[in-house]
């Protein structure tokens with residue numbers, strides 16, 4: 652991961668958002684706009700972005716990089732609107748866990764979520780006062796593209812959690828690793844042996860994360876690492892034998908694999 656090159660700064664501001672709502676580009680654009688209007692006292696700070704879902708870098712990845720580059724203080728602004736209420740219950744502890752795990756003295760501060768500084772009623776009124784709108788009558792009626800009626804051929808399904816807690820444990824790069832590893836086996840990508848990989852939100856046992864499930868069979872794999880994923884791909888997805896030592900739960904009444 653490469654951060655923006657203003658590495659002299661001892662302080663950093665991290666804009667923390669969601670790709671699914673903000674889209675990567677929007678958060679990148681926000682960073683540029685924030686850089687142009689940093690208030691007094693923050694002008695020497697570097698601005699970074701981190702994501703709590705779908706894509707990376709995650710907060711720990713960004714913090715790791717800042718720590719390596721000698722940044723002493725990081726202020727995090729959650730930019731998703733509406734803010735995820737779960738953030739207030741787990742993020743501070745998770746960040747302090749990161750400090751403890753790394754043995755770092757870096758100061759990490761959480762600012763109030765950005766929505767607290769936005770007058771949403773004002774924003775709606777502003778939009779209502781603008782003439783721009785789109786009449787849907789000008790768009791062909793449709794509930795989806797024709798190809799979306801077909802269930803793709805596949806043999807197994809994986810649900811890979813990229814909820815906020817798993818993302819904090821680097822689930823996104825692990826998901827990319829899974830995809831890359833699977834690509835080494837052509838049969839897993841198409842045809843009757845295809846494995847459908849679906850990224851999903853929180854599966855609930857966050858403390859066992861990063862997590863993924865494999866169906867049929869209802870196998871829950873926890874504590875995922877690149878090495879574990881490599882074995883799961885080779886032994887379970889290709890070889891057909893679940894890797895017992897990494898299974899944290901098996902869904903009851905599951906269909907037993909041959």
Ligand code: FES
Pocket residue numbers: 812813814815816817818852853854855856857858860861862
């Ligand atoms: S965030 Fe993955 S199980 Fe909760």
